[in-house]
Amino acid sequence: MATMREVALRAGVSVKTVSRVFNDDPHVLPDTRRRVQEALAGLNYTPNSLARTFRDGRAPVVGVAVPSISDPFFAAIAGGVEEVASRHDMSVVVTSLGEDGDRERELVESLLQRQVGALVMTPVAADQSYLARWAARTPVVVVDRPARGVDVDCFVEDDLGGARAATAHLLARGHRRVAFAGDRESVPTTANRLAGYRAALEEAGLEVDPRLVQLGASDPDGAAAAARRLAALDPAPTALFSSDARTTMVLVPALASRRMAVTGFGDFPMASMLSPALTVVDQDPAALGRRAAERAMRRLDGSVEGAGEHVVLPVRLLERSSCRPPDRLLELFPWTVPAGAERVVWSSAPSGAPTAPARG
Amino acid sequence: MATMREVALRAGVSVKTVSRVFNDDPHVLPDTRRRVQEALAGLNYTPNSLARTFRDGRAPVVGVAVPSISDPFFAAIAGGVEEVASRHDMSVVVTSLGEDGDRERELVESLLQRQVGALVMTPVAADQSYLARWAARTPVVVVDRPARGVDVDCFVEDDLGGARAATAHLLARGHRRVAFAGDRESVPTTANRLAGYRAALEEAGLEVDPRLVQLGASDPDGAAAAARRLAALDPAPTALFSSDARTTMVLVPALASRRMAVTGFGDFPMASMLSPALTVVDQDPAALGRRAAERAMRRLDGSVEGAGEHVVLPVRLLERSSCRPPDRLLELFPWTVPAGAERVVWSSAPSGAPTAPARG
DNA sequence: TTGTACGCGTTATCAG
DNA sequence: CTGATAACGCGTACAA
Numbered sequence A, B: 001m002a003t004m005r006e007v008a009l010r011a012g013v014s015v016k017t018v019s020r021v022f023n024d025d026p027h028v029l030p031d032t033r034r035r036v037q038e039a040l041a042g043l044n045y046t047p048n049s050l051a052r053t054f055r056d057g058r059a060p061v062v063g064v065a066v067p068s069i070s071d072p073f074f075a076a077i078a079g080g081v082e083e084v085a086s087r088h089d090m091s092v093v094v095t096s097l098g099e100d101g102d103r104e105r106e107l108v109e110s111l112l113q114r115q116v117g118a119l120v121m122t123p124v125a126a127d128q129s130y131l132a133r134w135a136a137r138t139p140v141v142v143v144d145r146p147a148r149g150v151d152v153d154c155f156v157e158d159d160l161g162g163a164r165a166a167t168a169h170l171l172a173r174g175h176r177r178v179a180f181a182g183d184r185e186s187v188p189t190t191a192n193r194l195a196g197y198r199a200a201l202e203e204a205g206l207e208v209d210p211r212l213v214q215l216g217a218s219d220p221d222g223a224a225a226a227a228r229r230l231a232a233l234d235p236a237p238t239a240l241f242s243s244d245a246r247t248t249m250v251l252v253p254a255l256a257s258r259r260m261a262v263t264g265f266g267d268f269p270m271a272s273m274l275s276p277a278l279t280v281v282d283q284d285p286a287a288l289g290r291r292a293a294e295r296a297m298r299r300l301d302g303s304v305e306g307a308g309e310h311v312v313l314p315v316r317l318l319e320r321s322s323c324r325p326p327d328r329l330l331e332l333f334p335w336t337v338p339a340g341a342e343r344v345v346w347s348s349a350p351s352g353a354p355t356a357p358a359r360g
Numbered sequence C: 001t002t003g004t005a006c007g008c009g010t011t012a013t014c015a016g
Numbered sequence D: 001c002t003g004a005t006a007a008c009g010c011g012t013a014c015a016a
Helices: A004-011 A015-022 A030-043 A049-056 A072-087 A104-113 A129-135 A159-172 A188-203 A220-232 A245-254 A285-300 A327-332 B004-011 B015-022 B030-043 B049-056 B072-087 B104-113 B129-135 B159-172 B188-203 B220-232 B245-254 B285-300 B327-332
Strands: A059-066 A091-096 A116-121 A140-143 A153-157 A178-181 A239-242 A261-265 A279-282 A310-313 A316-319 A343-347 B059-066 B091-096 B116-121 B140-143 B153-157 B178-181 B239-242 B261-265 B279-282 B310-313 B316-319 B343-347
Touching (some): A015 A030, A049 B049, A072 A091, A072 A245, A072 B072, A091 A104, A091 B072, A104 A116, A104 A129, A129 A140, A140 A285, A153 A159, A153 A285, A159 A178, A159 A188, A159 A239, A159 A279, A159 A316, A159 A343, A178 A188, A178 A220, A220 A245, A239 A245, A245 A261, A285 A310, B004 B015, B004 B030, B015 B030, B059 B072, B072 B091, B072 B285, B091 B104, B104 B116, B104 B129, B129 B140, B153 B159, B153 B285, B159 B178, B159 B188, B159 B239, B159 B261, B159 B316, B159 B343, B220 B245, B239 B245
Parallel strands (some): A059 A116, A140 A153, A261 A279, B059 B091, B140 B153, B153 B310, B178 B239, B261 B279
Antiparallel strands (some): A091 B091, B279 B316
């Protein structure tokens, strides 16, 4: 923890010379250089990067603010950001905002006050207009959900298209009573996916039965309640579209005893090992994080300027066997994928566009 | 982005007075205070916390260095750290080290140079003696794996005990050919779990057949290879102990066609929904992170001093139906848990000690 | 080649 | 109650 001054003192030179030696400035006599290097080593000098950072006014840091860093989805986003940031010699500060939105502004501004070089965030509050005064100086990119009240770069996934495809997939299999389950409509992704669900029903000429729409189902209690309510319906639903992976993971167990076809938005480990295996809308949160971070870097180095851009990343519907008919009818449906396998049955990518390979 | 100086200029006072007003120092005349507050508001003053941080030499930041922030296990650890850190008005900088260890020192030291207030890390390199000079000034706590070559606080889980219990569980069910699968023996947790596996076999009077031990099985390719090798054995194993959740998640699908009883170290979502459901050693990574962060906070405020403490957190064996006999034999084994349910059959906690409730 | 002076934004010290 | 001044560690500009 020696400072340059101490090293300079010991080497009998000025701090500037120490600085030069340490930063490999060629304009130093070999002899002086050696003396300084000895002092450097002897004192175990370590640069205080806080001072440097302070000096140039911006920290080589990308702030990441998401609802919860413990959620694998957002952890993957953070991982994607970190991957890109580290390539640019920047580190990552993560902050969990919760889903309430009460503390979003406070937490995000405290991040910004730290002079982070860029910010990648998933909005949780109803309004982000407070970001405007920061966005002028610090690149801000939102991911997963659009920002409201401010013009910033935005990377989201095709929630509506994916949800519509997943619902249509169930309808194409003959289901007529298809339920929807998710967390809450105030979350834009959920609202969009609900819209996609409704669109699919309407396109199939079906009425949307509001009793089939179960919100607040993403925690164990809510899932149990949703399962109870769905079971109580007459006629009961024969299929379910689950709006997010968290909901799927708690609701599917709650529905275990009922026989129901399920598609879910968001893949997760072992989804293919369930019986029946889950057909899912495959997202790529790491790519979301990478794209957002890359955009932030381009704003930082000036290679992108102007108004915020809104990018919708394509998703794909990965068919597994959850939707296939009972085994005894299998021979009647030769197009069905075999158990354990999966195939892409739909993609929001423009046809011919390269898509990442399926996971798992 | 106005500075205190600008505010002072506008209010016609000194910067110190602005500082006082902004920090609610009572020694300011009401009149002066109002003038300053108006200037503060008019200029939209925002503190530059980088400057403050620089001034007091330590950043209100906890560094978190783990193999991969995208891995849900380590994301949960990070979440636990963040929870505690935020209660202490500190934020969290995360760094993924990879599993190689080549870059550990470089990445960790760059974190330390940033004058983080504390460091919570999972070692991935063979030696951490480079930490010694830092640990004198910055609290360092390692989690999940012990540090080598340096004396720091350490929070690990009962790898050996959990693995022994999980293996013994299979042996008690009559299995005699029990395989082991994991990532690599250089990872201390894996080495300990392998030791636990061996201990259980030896306690049962069984020889350890090295061909039953499959390392490098935590990625899809390795898992496929391991599955192939296990299948080729004669006699083939009838049961498997998987040493970590990542291995379980790739190896179980690879083994899907074989009928094998499985226990795994590490729970994961939907483990209870597989058929057969997985019996697992239940860890609590979030608690690991919280405990580590709390210890770091206590080192920071001086309420803990002296040599590093080594804490082993208890784990529990959560029995699900993966180990139960085929349905037709169920009536012969009345002690078996019903499908979908789970029960704790073993815990490394001292009996009577409070344990966290099971997840899922 | 080397050194001096200064500034980054904030807070502590100590006079007034 | 208020303000001038120094200090934190480093890098830049400019001299010598």
